[in-house]
Each structure stands twice: as structure tokens, then as C-alpha cells.
Amino acid sequence: MIQNLTEHDREQLQEALGKSGQKVTPQREAVFTVLLAQRDHPTVDEVFQRAREVMPGLSLATVYNCLETFVGCGLVRQVNHERESTRYCPNLAPHAHFRDKATGRVHDIELPPEVLKSLRSILPPGFDSEVIEISFHGRAQSGEQTSN
Amino acid sequence: MIQNLTEHDREQLQEALGKSGQKVTPQREAVFTVLLAQRDHPTVDEVFQRAREVMPGLSLATVYNCLETFVGCGLVRQVNHERESTRYCPNLAPHAHFRDKATGRVHDIELPPEVLKSLRSILPPGFDSEVIEISFHGRAQSGEQTSN
DNA sequence: CTTGCGGATTAGACTCATTCTAACTGATTA
DNA sequence: TAATCAGTTAGAATGAGTCTAATCCGCAAG
Numbered sequence: 013m014i015q016n017l018t019e020h021d022r023e024q025l026q027e028a029l030g031k032s033g034q035k036v037t038p039q040r041e042a043v044f045t046v047l048l049a050q051r052d053h054p055t056v057d058e059v060f061q062r063a064r065e066v067m068p069g070l071s072l073a074t075v076y077n078c079l080e081t082f083v084g085c086g087l088v089r090q091v092n093h094e095r096e097s098t099r100y101c102p103n104l105a106p107h108a109h110f111r112d113k114a115t116g117r118v119h120d121i122e123l124p125p126e127v128l129k130s131l132r133s134i135l136p137p138g139f140d141s142e143v144i145e146i147s148f149h150g151r152a153q154s155g156e157q158t159s160n
Numbered sequence: 161m162i163q164n165l166t167e168h169d170r171e172q173l174q175e176a177l178g179k180s181g182q183k184v185t186p187q188r189e190a191v192f193t194v195l196l197a198q199r200d201h202p203t204v205d206e207v208f209q210r211a212r213e214v215m216p217g218l219s220l221a222t223v224y225n226c227l228e229t230f231v232g233c234g235l236v237r238q239v240n241h242e243r244e245s246t247r248y249c250p251n252l253a254p255h256a257h258f259r260d261k262a263t264g265r266v267h268d269i270e271l272p273p274e275v276l277k278s279l280r281s282i283l284p285p286g287f288d289s290e291v292i293e294i295s296f297h298g299r300a301q302s303g304e305q306t307s308n
Numbered sequence: 309c310t311t312g313c314g315g316a317t318t319a320g321a322c323t324c325a326t327t328c329t330a331a332c333t334g335a336t337t338a
Numbered sequence: 339t340a341a342t343c344a345g346t347t348a349g350a351a352t353g354a355g356t357c358t359a360a361t362c363c364g365c366a367a368g
Contacts, residue, residue, distance in 0.1 A: 035364095037316065056354080071318045076355070092242055095326080097354060104286055108279075119287070127282055129257075130275050131294065137265070139258055142300035145278070150289035177329060185345065204325080219347045224326070243355075310368090328351070330344070338341075 017045050025087065032085040044076040044087070044102075053091055053099040053109075053118040082086045091118060093147060108146035119152065165193050173235065180233040190215045191226040192235070192240040192250075201239055201266040219250075239266060241295060256294035258273065 017025070023045050026036050046062045047054070054062070059076045079100055082088040091099040092110050099118060101109075108121040108126060123146070131144060165173065170297070172186050173192050183191050194210045196204070196257040202210070208223045239247040247255075247266060254276060256269040281291060292305055 039317070054194070069318090072318055073356090077317075090242075093238065094238070094240055095243065095246060095354095098243060108282070110283070110289065113290075121282055121284070121287070122284060127278050130278055133315080134272060134275055135258070135267055135296065136269070138301035139269070139298065140300070141258065141296035141298070142261075143297040145293075145295050146299070146326075147293050148283065148287070148289035149285065149291040149293070152288070153286035183344075187346070217347090221327090221348075223344055225346075242326095312367085313365090315363095318360085320358090322357070323355085325354095325364105326352085329349090331347085333346070335344095336342085338339105 015045070015049060017041065017048070020108050021045075021048055028087045029081070029112075032086070034081060039067065039070055039074050040081065042070065043075060044082065047082075047100060047102045049086060051102065053101050055099055057096040057097065059100065070096045091147075093118070093149075108148065110148040110150070110152065112152045113149060114151055117152075121148065163193070163197060165189065165196070167195055169193075176235045177229070180230060182233070187215065187218055187222050188229065190218065190225050191223060192230065195230075195248060195250045200249065201249050203247050205245065205246065220271045227251060235297040239295075240293075241266070241297075256296065258296040258298070258300065260300045261297060262299055265300075269296065 021044070022036075022041070025041065029036055029040070042063045043059060045062050045066070046059050050062070056072070056075055056079060059079065060070070060072050061069050063075060079088065082100075083090055086104070087102070089101045089103070091101050091111070092111055093099070101118075101120070103120050106123045106125075109120050110119040111117075112119065128144070131146075132141065135141060161294075170184075170189070171193070172187065175183055177188070190211045191200045191207060193214070198210070203230045204220070204223055204227060207227065208218070208220050211218050211223060227231050227236065230248075231238055234252070235250070235253070239249050239257055241247070241257070249268070251268050254273075256271050258267040258269050259265075260267065276292070278294060279294075280289065
């Protein structure tokens with residue numbers, strides 16, 4: 013069910029944590045593994061449930077801590093929709109999110125550089141943006157599977 | 161401080177509420193007035209404080225109810241940023257939001273139709289979006305005053 | 309070894325925006 | 339007048355997220 017990390021993924025984890033002076037711990041590895049295993053934008057609670065299967069003693073607080081750490085060192089992105097629980101996404105490429113009204117599922121939508129650029133261009137002078145979040149809300153025909 | 165509604169604004173309120181079978185009440189009028197008087201994307205609590213000056217008996221629950229009603233009949237938009245308190249915005253033209261890291265203030269950014277169109281175009285077939293939310297996060301040079 | 313240190317983890321208490329509930333109000337209808 | 343019904347109200351309940359204080363664990367110094 014939940015595979016171990018590949019060499020590559022473990023290196024990515026190690027490098028990102030190392031850069032911000034933090035260590036790879038079993039808990040962090042477990043949480044990261046869970047994120048990569050099923051790229052469906054899980055909530056903290058879902059991550060918690062899944063990680064528990066692998067590491068039963070893991071606490072919710074630690075899941076919060078791990079995810080915060082990952083966000084801090086750029087390993088994962090937070091996805092917020094309205095005021096629902098925050099979700100987490102290990103896709104680092106620039107992308108938008110599509111929230112399916114019917115299922116609640118979140119799909120990643122690739123964001124071509126030229127669209128990103130045209131978006132940036134609408135900012136009046138003096139506004140300097142580091143982060144742009146784009147989210148769609150609507151219906152996806154069932155069968156659509158942008159699992160990422 | 162808080163002006164009364166103009167004829168035009170009162171009509172807008174009446175029409176929007178009427179369309180969804182609801183009435184203009186003193187509380188709703190007060191809340192709407194507050195929203196129009198200071199277009200700084202107030203939180204529920206801020207609306208509550210301001211409306212109280214005009215209608216001291218007003219309850220927080222009612223402010224929640226009024227705002228929900230307004231959103232439901234398309235009179236105002238909700239603005240969410242990360243997991244902070246929801247803010248409200250009576251600007252109905254399509255626009256993005258810019259959240260100033262330093263001050264926490266939210267500015268409206270005009271959204272040209274062609275940019276909106278290019279955004280829609282990135283959706284794969286089968287995805288049909290009703291709402292698009294775009295929010296920037298960064299720094300605005302002090303002095304920038306997009307109060308809307 | 310064993311001691312001490314510091315970051316990581318843990319359980320549980322706490323916060324606070326929002327939602328829910330049940331009682332009340334006041335206008336309108338029967 | 340009584341019944342009805344949307345709207346309002348105060349306060350309780352919810353629940354995601356944060357904080358706190360105690361514990362754990364790996365490691366470097368003695």
C-alpha cells in the first residue's frame with residue numbers, strides 16, 4: 013500500500029531539510045512517504061490516518077509539525093479552499109487547483125509560463141508578488157483523473 | 161462617518177434580495193451600508209463593530225446571516241486568504257486580490273477579460289469552472305491605495 | 309560509558325472563527 | 339385575535355489549528 017521512498021525521493025527530502033538545517037527523522041520520512049504515495053491533496057487528518065498505518069505511535073501534532081516544516085523548506089505546497097481544512101500537495105511545478113464541486117476532490121491544472129506571465133502583468137506598478145494562487149471551482153466530468 | 165445608502169445602492173440591495181425572495185431589513189441595510197462605506201475588505205468582526213455604532217443591538221450571528229445572504233444573492237464576494245478570517249468585498253467586477261504581506265491589507269486588482277479568458281483556456285476538456293479565484297501575496301510599496 | 313544538550317515528538321489543553329440551536333420578535337395572513 | 343413565518347438573538351457547540359510542558363533521543367564532551 014504505502015511504498016518506501018525511492019532513492020531519489022529520499023535524497024530530495026534530505027537535501028531540502030538539510031538546507032534549512034533540519035534533520036530527516038522517521039516521522040518526517042513517514043509523512044513525506046504518505047504524501048508521495050497518494051497524490052490526492054490530503055488534509056492533515058488524512059495524512060495522519062495514513063501515516064499511522066505505517067507508524068502507529070505518530071501523533072497529530074507531529075503531522076502538523078512535519079507538514080509545516082515541509083512547507084517551510086519548499087517541499088510541499090499548502091492548498092486552501094474557502095475555509096475548509098488545509099490540504100497538502102507535493103507537486104512543485106507551478107500549477108493551479110481545480111476543486112470539484114460534486115466530489116470535493118482537488119485536481120492540479122498545469123499552468124503554462126505565458127499564462128503566469130500575463131497574470132503577473134496585471135499588477136499595477138509598486139505591487140510585487142511572490143506567490144500567486146489560482147483556484148477554479150466547478151464541475152469535472154466524472155472520469156477525469158488528474159490525480160496529481 | 162457611516163453615510164446612509166444612496167437611492168441607487170438601496171435599490172441594488174432591494175433588487176438582489178427580492179430576486180431570491182428575501183426582504184430588506186434594518187439589519188441587512190446596516191450591514192450593507194457598512195460594507196459600502198469603507199471598502200477595505202473587512203472581516204465579519206470588523207463589520208460587526210462598525211455596524212454596532214449605527215445599530216447597537218445588532219448581534220454577531222445576524223452579521224454572519226446577513227453576509228451569507230448577500231453572498232448567496234450575489235451582492236458581495238467572500239475573500240479568503242490562507243486560513244485567516246473571511247473578508248467581504250462589495251466589488252462585483254471581476255478582479256483578483258492582492259494581499260500585502262506587511263500590512264495584511266487586501267487590494268483589488270482589475271482583471272482584464274483577455275487574462276480571464278487565457279486562464280479559462282488552461283482547463284482541460286471536461287472541466288467546467290464557475291468561479292475563479294486569483295490571489296497574489298507579496299509586498300506593495302507603501303502609498304499604494306487601491307481602496308476597493 | 310555516562311552526562312548534558314538541543315531539536316523533535318507527544319498528549320492534551322487551549323483558541324477562536326464559524327455554525328448551530330432554541331427562544332423570541334414583529335410583520336403579515338387567516 | 340390567533341397562527342404563521344422569516345428574521346433576529348444569545349449563547350452553546352464545533353473543529354481546525356496552535357500552544358505548552360513533559361518526554362524522548364541522538365550525539366558530542368567529559
